[in-house]
Amino acid sequence: MFHIVFVEPRIPPNTGNAIRLSAATGADLHLVEPLGFSMTDAQLRRAGLDYHDLASVTVHPGLDALWQALLPARVFAFTASATTSYADIAYRRGDVLVFGPEPTGLDxxxxxxxDVTDRLRIPMLPGRRSLNLANSAAIAAYEAWRQLDFAAP
Structure with missing residues (x-):
């Protein structure tokens, strides 16, 4: 399918929600350390409900390990400072959607x-700083999956 990447996530419920997103869409979830929580964190487990066994989740010790595992691929880095909208991309299987930590975003x-193919933004009203990390991943993942006709992985 495609890959969702959280670089150094800090809030366990956001990652738990992303685990559910991964299970629901068939996307692979990749987490880049350091994490702001333990994978056994109660908030992470609670937000992921009973979807943990249905999701593909890989924890990478750093960015180099992530790149080694996923490249070559098209890599889209999400940032509020980008000029290209996430909706203007023709997504393909194997694409990598990269999101930064709360509250700073990607550095x-x-x-x-x-190897970053493009930087993408999710439009917001003026004066708004950012969306929730899990919500941003869901918006992008569902657009990518929609373009793939919601095909099974």
């Missing part, structure tokens, strides 16, 4: 990485 080492 320059990811945004400027030579």
């Amino acid at each position: 320059a080492r990811v945004l400027e990485h030579p």
Whole structure:
């Protein structure tokens, strides 16, 4: 299908929700350390409900390990400062959707990485800083999956 990446996530319920998103869509979820919680965290388990066994989740010790595991692939880094809308992309199987930690977002080492295909934004009203991490991932994942005709992985 495609890959959802959370770089250094800090809030367990957001990652728990992403686990449910992964289970519901067939997307692979990748978490890049350091994590702001333990994978056994009660809030993470609660937010993921009983979907943990239905989701594909990989924890990478750092960005280099992530790139080694997923490249070559098209990589889309989500940031509020981008000019290209997530809705303007023709997604393909194997695409990588990368999201940064709460509350800072992706830093320059990811945004400027030579393998990042494009930087994308999710439109918001003026004066708004950001969306919730799990909500952002869901918006992007469902658009990518819709373009794949909601096909099974």
